[in-house]
Amino acid sequence: MPLFRASKTTEIPPGEVREFQLDGHTVAIANVDGRFYAIDNTCLHRGGPLGQGLLHGKTVTCPWHGWEYDVTTGKVGASPTVGVSCYRTEVRGDDLFVECE
Ligand code: FES
Structure with missing residues (x-):
């Protein structure tokens, strides 16, 4: 799968989650104690934007x-x-990449 540049690492502070458009695909990227995790942005319940939710530890809460x-x-x-x-x-350096379809 191809790698897409999402952001500068500094754009997602520890304890925060953000949403990004990567080649038409929207992902939620979370910074958990300096490690970055990317998941699909769309909540399975009714499509809420997970990247606009609140992050506590490694748990993001859908804002809807x-x-x-x-x-x-x-x-x-x-x-x-x-x-x-x-x-x-x-x-890679100051840049954060995500591998997605
Ligand atoms: S859309 Fe209902 S909990 Fe996410």
């Missing part, structure tokens, strides 16, 4: 109705067999 996702796995907290796609991230 509160479903919680583990950003390291994409899984919905209450139902570990259900989740959104995860994407590999890579830091």
Whole structure:
């Protein structure tokens, strides 16, 4: 899968999550203690934007109705067999890249 440049690493401070458009695909990227995790931005409930949610530890809460996702796995907290796609991230210098379709 191709790598897409998402942002500067400094654009996503520790403890924050942001949404980015990568070649027509929207991903939510979270900074958990300096490590970056990327998941699909679209909540499985009704399509809420996970990249606009709140991050606590490795859990992002959907801003619309509160479903919680583990950003390291994409899984919905209450139902570990259900989740959104995860994407590999890579830091090169000050730039953050995400591998996605
Ligand atoms: S759309 Fe995400 S919890 Fe409802």
